[in-house]
Amino acid sequence: MIEKVITESFLRTSFLKEIPENFYLREDQILTPAGAQFLSDRKIKVVTGEAAANDGVAVQRYIAVADGTTYMEKPEHLTQLTGNQLIPKDHPLIVFRGWLDRLQAEILLLQKQVVPCGAIPLRETLGELLDRTRAILRAEVVDEPLVSCVFLGMSETEIRERSHHPQKYFGLQHLEISAEMDTTVLALNRLRTLVRGAELSAVAAFSAKGGIERSDIIQALNRMSSVIYVLMLQVAQQADTSGDGMDNPVVDEIVAKVMAQFTDVKGDIPVELSARHVHLSPAAVQKLFGKELTPVRELSQPGQYLCQERVRLVGPAGTLENIAVLGPARGATQVEISATDARILGLSPPIRQSGDIQGSTGLKIVTDIDTLTIDEGLIVAARHLHMHQDDAVRLGVKDKDLVRVRIGDVRSVVFEKILIRVNENYRLAMHIDFDEGNACGWVPGMTGQLLTDRS
Numbered sequence: 001m002i003e004k005v006i007t008e009s010f011l012r013t014s015f016l017k018e019i020p021e022n023f024y025l026r027e028d029q030i031l032t033p034a035g036a037q038f039l040s041d042r043k044i045k046v047v048t049g050e051a052a053a054n055d056g057v058a059v060q061r062y063i064a065v066a067d068g069t070t071y072m073e074k075p076e077h078l079t080q081l082t083g084n085q086l087i088p089k090d091h092p093l094i095v096f097r098g099w100l101d102r103l104q105a106e107i108l109l110l111q112k113q114v115v116p117c118g119a120i121p122l123r124e125t126l127g128e129l130l131d132r133t134r135a136i137l138r139a140e141v142v143d144e145p146l147v148s149c150v151f152l153g154m155s156e157t158e159i160r161e162r163s164h165h166p167q168k169y170f171g172l173q174h175l176e177i178s179a180e181m182d183t184t185v186l187a188l189n190r191l192r193t194l195v196r197g198a199e200l201s202a203v204a205a206f207s208a209k210g211g212i213e214r215s216d217i218i219q220a221l222n223r224m225s226s227v228i229y230v231l232m233l234q235v236a237q238q239a240d241t242s243g244d245g246m247d248n249p250v251v252d253e254i255v256a257k258v259m260a261q262f263t264d265v266k267g268d269i270p271v272e273l274s275a276r277h278v279h280l281s282p283a284a285v286q287k288l289f290g291k292e293l294t295p296v297r298e299l300s301q302p303g304q305y306l307c308q309e310r311v312r313l314v315g316p317a318g319t320l321e322n323i324a325v326l327g328p329a330r331g332a333t334q335v336e337i338s339a340t341d342a343r344i345l346g347l348s349p350p351i352r353q354s355g356d357i358q359g360s361t362g363l364k365i366v367t368d369i370d371t372l373t374i375d376e377g378l379i380v381a382a383r384h385l386h387m388h389q390d391d392a393v394r395l396g397v398k399d400k401d402l403v404r405v406r407i408g409d410v411r412s413v414v415f416e417k418i419l420i421r422v423n424e425n426y427r428l429a430m431h432i433d434f435d436e437g438n439a440c441g442w443v444p445g446m447t448g449q450l451l452t453d454r455s
Contacts, residue, residue: 008034022047092205093140099198100137104130106194110187120234120444122184123296123306124275125152127322129224136217146216150340151227153273153434153442162233163226169443170237175229184235192228195221234444268447271407272300274381274431276337277324278311278365284333288367293327301386302425303328313337314364317346332357333374335365336381338433352379353419381433384419386426395450398422405430407448408440414451415440 006029022045025031031039031046039046078086079094087094107130114122128151139146148156162169175181177189199221206214285293294308307327313320313335320341334357342349349361361378364371385403392398399422406414407430418430430448432440 004029006031006035008032008038011035011038019044021045024048092201096198096201096205097137097140099194099201100133103133103191103194103198106191107133110191113187114184120231120238121152121273121275122231122235124322124324125227125231127310129227131321132220132224136220140214140217146220150434151223152230153438156223156226158438159223159226159230163229166233169441170233172233172237175232175236182235185232188228188232188235192225192232195225195228199225238444269385269405269450270429271405271442271446271448272429272431273437273442274336274433275324276313276320276335276341276434277326278313278336279326279330279334280365281331281333282329284365284372285329287370287372288365290369293325293329295327299326300427300429302427309367312366313345314366315345315347318344320344333365333372333377335363335374335378336433337378338435339380340435342380347378349378349380351382353382353384354379381431382419383415383430383432383436384421385430386421386423387428388426389422389424391428392420392422397450404451405448406451407432407442407446411439411441413440415448 006025011023019042023039024047027048036046075086077089079089079091107126111123111126111130114126128149132149135146138144151159154162166172166174175185175189177186179186199218202214202218202221203212206212206218212218280288280293285291288311289309295305296308298305305327307325309325311323311325313323320337323335334354336354337345337349345363347361347363350359352360357377357379360376362373362375363378364373366372385405387395387397397403397420399420401420402417403420404414404416405418406412413436415432415436432442436442
């Protein structure tokens with residue numbers, strides 16, 4: 001193996017056992033300024049040109065980190081750490097990387113096997129967990145810091161809060177796992193145990209020198225475990241039909257009487273989170289995938305479905321990975337994201353209703369097969385309320401009306417200017433994005449109240 005960039009760190013490792021008189025630098029290698037200073041301080045002569053090409057042994061040897069032993073060929077009981085550095089295959093760092101490989105394999109299998117679970121974005125969150133696992137592996141290998149991230153539309157602090165107080169947020173006690181539980185809960189529990197195993201392996205790998213070197217990686221794995229537990233609670237809550245959780249009928253009655261002085265409550269509205277996603281035209285589908293879309297599961301609105309295919313969104317400031325594709329194909333390509341997503345991309349798309357994309361923002365949509373650049377089609381989806389004609393009659397509203405809906409309990413929010421969409425194929429449901437869901441403390445199964453001001 002030939003090291004392409006000769007750094008001070010590489011040289012220090014290379015000269016653990018002995019300091020040579022000459023260092024042979026090939027034409028296709030780069031010596032960094034710090035590396036050059038390291039050689040100069042030790043009076044090591046840098047040999048370049050034909051001599052280096054013919055006698056480059058110094059940079060071609062494998063080096064055992066433990067004792068500085070050099071090898072022309074890599075022994076089977078050793079493996080590469082970085083560059084030409086060798087360590088035993090049972091070294092804590094290699095064991096940790098093995099845990100991350102196992103974790104990725106389990107997430108991929110679970111993504112394939114997961115069944116629809118109402119409004120819970122299971123497959124999407126599993127995709128985010130997969131991206132996070134790969135980011136952890138990269139951060140360890142190239143020694144770069146990890147940055148915090150968002151899961152389920154919540155910060156790491158909010159995820160931790162919900163995982164520690166399930167009664168407060170889900171109306172459930174801490175889960176006691178049993179074979180009688182929902183199979184999705186059991187599958188997620190298995191994934192969670194693997195994350196905990198990876199976390200313990202990280203502690204062993206990064207505390208070998210008596211202190212914790214990568215607390216960011218250990219904390220990231222701990223938070224991933226909390227994310228999975230929150231998913232388990234959401235699924236268990238949806239499957240639980242035994243009671244009303246934390247509902248207090250006395251408080252509910254008082255609240256209802258107070259609100260009745262100011263508003264008419266016209267009915268409960270199911271509220272669903274709409275994660276970032278794309279709708280592709282037939283031409284875009286062929287360009288990006290070279291085949292028809294593959295349905296995975298039906299969505300709440302009849303005739304619409306989540307697809308197996310995924311894309312990457314690229315803006316001037318950043319990238320969003322593992323973006324869901326919804327089917328069937330549409331007349332024009334459209335991308336719907338949240339305002340937070342827009343900041344990550346470095347773009348300022350308008351807030352529009354779905355389908356209203358004229359003059360909107362462009363971006364790149366990327367797959368492993370091809371890249372599609374659109375001049376318009378990126379929007380922040382405006383909140384809206386789907387309903388059947390029968391629901392419209394019952395609630396006293398009509399298509400394209402703008403209404404108000406109160407959502408939430410502890411973090412109750414009244415959302416204004418919600419567009420009514422009436423269609424014989426629609427099912428009653430209000431759609432908000434993750435930013436809005438985070439603002440009102442949304443949890444699966446939450447409903448809102450349609451309000452009209454008294455005149």
